[in-house]
Structure formats: structure tokens, C-alpha cells
Amino acid sequence: MTADIDREALAAFLGRTLDSEGPLALTGEGDGLSNETLFVEWGDRDLVLRRPPAGDHAEGAHDVLREAHVMDAVAGEVPVPDVVATCDDPDVLGCDFIVLERLEGDVLRTSEPERFATVEHRRAVGEELVDTLAEVHAVDHEAVGLAAGEFGYPEGYLDRQVETFTEQLEWFLPTTEQDREVPHIREVGEWLADNVPAESGHTLVHGDYKLDNVMFAPGTPPRITGVLDWELATLGDPLADLGWMLLFWRDEGDPAPALPEGLVPTFMQREGYPTRRDLVERYEARTGREFTDERFYRGLAAYKIVTTTEAMYFRYRAGDADDPLYAALEAGVPELAARAKRIVDGEEPL
CATH class of the missing domain: 3.30.200.20 (Phosphorylase Kinase; domain 1)
Known part of the structure; x- marks a missing residue:
């Protein structure tokens, strides 16, 4: 605009x-x-x-x-x-x-570039995504001027994430639920609050790391030239970033997404792309950090996307957003909430 x-x-x-x-x-x-x-x-x-x-x-x-x-x-x-x-x-x-x-390259939002449409390059896209996330988590944040106590407060990060997104959700719901309910989402928030694990460590976290928030350079092999959208970055548990990334990565055989293609890419279900399990194993190998408590981290990510998309719907409903995709959130957010419930209940495993 x-x-x-x-x-x-x-x-x-x-x-x-x-x-x-x-x-x-x-x-x-x-x-x-x-x-x-x-x-x-x-x-x-x-x-x-x-x-x-x-x-x-x-x-x-x-x-x-x-x-x-x-x-x-x-x-x-x-x-x-x-x-x-x-x-x-x-x-x-x-x-x-x-x-x-402005960087040159491609952000992979709704489709893959033709130059990446091989089994070899598709696998490299996923591996580059994970390897760059490992780079983010390896940054010596104190040395680069992102000190604990000034830039962020890493202790208690997961508790605060649950509390913050619950507060944000309750800010929108009294208005947006006048149109329709968002079932299960309060149950998910309660489950998360009761099941916060011991944190895996504290690093720089991006906060919104996923395939369409990185840019791939022109040419091949696939190489990330820019990590974008750092507005939510802070210090906290790096596995929260991994859980968020996995929420947006689709495996072959996954059910149809709750949101339209313009909001959720599906092309990584094609032959050659790594599975979510492949991505986790590569991350663990690169960082030495085990992805334990996956129901919590993936459930937290699902809870956060419900909150985020309900905020978008709130803006659309108020006339502050004119993207026609936002209209799909009226039905889409309740479906996302149902998925969040399945994840924390163990009915949608990694």
C-alpha cells in the first residue's frame, strides 16, 4: 500500500x-x-x-x-x-x-523457482534452511552487542511466550468471536502453561524463522543470501525457532492446509524435499542440541500462529487490511486451532 x-x-x-x-x-x-x-x-x-x-x-x-x-x-x-x-x-x-x-534473489512463498526443481536442489533448499538457522543460534550475542538484560531476558523465555500470546489472544477474541468461535484454543493455552519444559539453552532466536522469511540468491546450488523479518528476535530457547519452522514445513501426505496457498506454501511436499524428521535430524547434527518435548515446541508454534492470524483477522474485520486472503481467516483460524489441539494431544506427530 x-x-x-x-x-x-x-x-x-x-x-x-x-x-x-x-x-x-x-x-x-x-x-x-x-x-x-x-x-x-x-x-x-x-x-x-x-x-x-x-x-x-x-x-x-x-x-x-x-x-x-x-x-x-x-x-x-x-x-x-x-x-x-x-x-x-x-x-x-x-x-x-x-x-x-534490496537483495537480489527469490523468496519461496507460493512456488519454487524453476532452477530449484530437481531432487538435488530441493533437498539443498531444506538443508540450507536448517544450516542457516543453526548459524543464527550460534551467534555470540553478547559479542555482537545483543546482551542479556538489554536486548532480551532469556531466563523464563518459554513461560513468557505462553503468557504473552495468551494475553494477546484474549485481547482479540472478545471482538473476533462475535463472528465465530475459535474452539479448543484456550485448552491448548492451558496445556502449554502446564507443560513448559526445562529450556534447552539460551541463544539469539529469530522468532519468525521459516522458508518464506529467507531469500535465496540467484543461480544454483540453493544458497540463502538474506534472513529477513527480524522484528520478533530476542534471546531465548532456540528450539522454539525450530518448532516454528517445522509448523510451516509440509510433508507428503499431510492434510490440506487450513489457510489458502497464498498464506501456506505446499510445494515442499514434492519429491526431493526433506521431511520434517530429516530437518530435525540435520539440526540436531549441526548444533548438538536434541529436539526433545516436540509436542510442546510444535504446539507452542501452533498456538502462536493462531494468535497471529487472529490478529490479522481482527485488522481485516476493522477495515485496516484489504488483502482478500484475510477473509479466509474467518474459517481458517478455527481450523488452525483444531490443529494446535491435535499437536498437543499427540494426534499429529512429527
Whole structure:
């Protein structure tokens, strides 16, 4: 959505911040499922502008300045876009925003690039995804300036995750359940609260690590050139990242997804892609960390996606999001909640 951007204000900001001249061209990907992503041409530079979505949202969500801080810190340790500029002055665009260098490559959202359509390259896509997650978890966060007590509070991370997403869900449900119920989800939250495991350790965690939040470089073999969308990054239990990644990875024979193809890719069910079990075994081999308590970590991920998508539905219902896919959340979120219940009940194993 670019119509509400003050182009003159943005051009003035880029001119004084980058000490360069335009002209300015601006295009968008649409409303976005999280922070909005807009493509900016400024003179001969290709840039990306990230800003929060319109409307009300939970406190602490969509923090683009935090996203920029993390990417600056981990540059050189993990592939990320270069941060070009940040702005916390609401007089420019009415909200915080950041400007990134635009990377070349493909984000695998709804389909695979033709160059990856071989058994060898499909397996490499999954392995590269896991290996890069292991790199994220291997970052010496203290050394790069993401210190415990300042950037995050790793102790008690899992308890806080359950509490935070329960609070967010209860913020939306009184409104959204006027349209339909979201069955089982409170039972899932209670199960998670009663079954928090001992944490596997504390590392930098991305918070939203999945296939469509990384970019693959042009050419072959598949190589990740950028890890994107760091707004939820903090310090905590790395297995929460693994559980989240697995929630969005589909195996051959899985039932049809609760959400449309535009929200949930299914192409990794094709021949050659690793299974979820393959991904777990590779992660364990790369990190030396065992994926225990998988019902909890995958159940937590499912609980979080119910909360996240119900927040999207809340925005759609309020008229703050015009993506037609959001309409599918009215029926889709209750189906996601049913899946979360199956996972914590052990009826949908890894």
C-alpha cells in the first residue's frame, strides 16, 4: 500500500540521510502479513522500506527499529540485508520505519523457482534452511552487542511466550468471536502453561524463522543470501525457532492446509524435499542440541500462529487490511486451532 506515503517527505528524508538525489519511485507488495514491505527506487539505488501495518496491534509488535538493530548486530555472522537508514520521527511518515538495501534473489512463498526443481536442489533448499538457522543460534550475542538484560531476558523465555500470546489472544477474541468461535484454543493455552519444559539453552532466536522469511540468491546450488523479518528476535530457547519452522514445513501426505496457498506454501511436499524428521535430524547434527518435548515446541508454534492470524483477522474485520486472503481467516483460524489441539494431544506427530 503506497497511496498513503508522503512521497515528498520520504524523498526529503532519503536526500538528507543518504546525501544523494532521486528521483523517487515507490511500489508495494500489498498490506503485508506483518510489517509492510515497500520497494523504493532512489536514483540508481534499489531499496526496501519497512514500516508497521495500519491500525491497532498488540504492544511490542511490529517494532521495525528493533529489527534494524538486530540486523546491524548480526551482519557478518548471518546473511542479512544492509540497514541503510532508520527513522523514529513520526513527522516524516507518521510512524517508525527503516530502509534496507534490496537483495537480489527469490523468496519461496507460493512456488519454487524453476532452477530449484530437481531432487538435488530441493533437498539443498531444506538443508540450507536448517544450516542457516543453526548459524543464527550460534551467534555470540553478547559479542555482537545483543546482551542479556538489554536486548532480551532469556531466563523464563518459554513461560513468557505462553503468557504473552495468551494475553494477546484474549485481547482479540472478545471482538473476533462475535463472528465465530475459535474452539479448543484456550485448552491448548492451558496445556502449554502446564507443560513448559526445562529450556534447552539460551541463544539469539529469530522468532519468525521459516522458508518464506529467507531469500535465496540467484543461480544454483540453493544458497540463502538474506534472513529477513527480524522484528520478533530476542534471546531465548532456540528450539522454539525450530518448532516454528517445522509448523510451516509440509510433508507428503499431510492434510490440506487450513489457510489458502497464498498464506501456506505446499510445494515442499514434492519429491526431493526433506521431511520434517530429516530437518530435525540435520539440526540436531549441526548444533548438538536434541529436539526433545516436540509436542510442546510444535504446539507452542501452533498456538502462536493462531494468535497471529487472529490478529490479522481482527485488522481485516476493522477495515485496516484489504488483502482478500484475510477473509479466509474467518474459517481458517478455527481450523488452525483444531490443529494446535491435535499437536498437543499427540494426534499429529512429527
